[in-house]
Amino acid sequence: MSSARPDPVTRFYPTGGIALAVHEWASHGDGVPLVFAHATGFHGRVFDAIIARFPDHPAYAIDLRGHGQSRAGPIDDWRIVARDVGEFLAQAGLSGAVGIGHSMGAHTLLQVAADAPGRFARLVLFDPVILAPEYYAAAETAFTADNPHPAIRRKRDFASAEAMMERFRARDPYDLFDVRVFEDYCRHGLVPAASGEGIELACTPEVEASVYASSRSNGAILEAARAVEIPVLVVRARQTNLTDFKSSPTWPELARILPQGTDLHRPDMTHFHPFQDPADAARIIAGFIED
Template identity: 40%
Template sequence: MSEPAEHYFDSHGTRLCYFEWGDPSGQPILLLHATGFHARCWDQVIAHLPHDHRIIAVDQLGHGRSSKPDTLSDWGETAEPVAALVEALDLSRIIGAGHSGGGHYLVQLAAQMGERFERLVLIDPVIMKPSMYDTPSPFHAYSIDEHPIARRRDRWASPDEMFERFKDRSPYDLWQPEVLRDYCEYGLLPAEDGDGFVLACPARLEASVYI
């Protein structure tokens, strides 16, 4: 599969980055990544997908090259820009694949616009029994800054440094090296002060998902 086209979609004050491979006239495959990941984490999967499909991987809100809101605590709001993108591109007969939080958002989308989806592939989706949605998170009483994820290292000299740091550490040592390489390569953005790189999904923003 060739390198993807990189696109940006603006809706209601937010901007989504998404990447597209394959045949623009083909049946769409919509890929939504897990919390803290990004669209290019799908690259090694996409290499094995049929070229005659239209393959779209989205940097979800707060991740990758998409807009960074103050928090991601409202999962419904996180899904809204993707729903707007689906409508703007007028996608139909969608094969949706979502990992973890991405699986949760796909189920939201299918509930809202089921006529646009043909099937879903949910990989370890964050879907709980209905009663649990009325139960506060164990971290609900804490501030975002007190969540362990908020203490993740945010600044790196380079993607190579991040790769070398993670490759022998759990759980990253279970990943195929090329998958970890993609995670590091596209999971960092140049720091605004010009000193190295920062996480494309800031640690504090990722932590807010769980509050």
């Protein structure tokens, strides 16, 4: 697998009232298409270091609604994000792809696989935000407009990508990230500020907070999982508690309810596994594609 690949072309697909940005790499071979979906607060280009290792596969890295170049407001239902992805796949004419998702992106791809059979032939889900049944049966989140999720307090304005790197490089959890992934996150995670001066986070604090606050919005995801009749690899990191962003949020029994589910427990990794060790994540993906 190579470590270099040309920059992608970014295309925009009309989905659910927004323009969904998808970064697309052409293939040098005849490999199956790879479709990547990222975690909350990030964007599609955090997968560059992994995609570089698959030159024989066309690759598509989505900026999910409200993230990266997919400009949108706060999110109150995760199923809207899945509908965006399903509409993109239909417009692009993609079928039989391998979906690779991380965190909220992994939740999204599993829902898409249930909604649109045939679009995916396999899924690799790194620490999907899919929790135990009792989580979805509980009362709605305490976060409201008057009491928003703490992510809303994130610093949004930066003088440059380099200034963002300098601020976060030594901070938890960014100090865990592979150097290239961290720099890609910063370089591609900023847009011109709405004020017209300087640059700011592409995923605004309001959007990021809304995603966390609506994490119980798709309680049907467990029923959807039971309907996904393709091989699915669930890669779980170490699990401590829900207040720790480095802890796995994934229900340990998830793979058991998937008709063709496989569980890979990696307690040596945190929730940021694809960012910590993109080479290891690529090895896992390659092994599952070739299985």
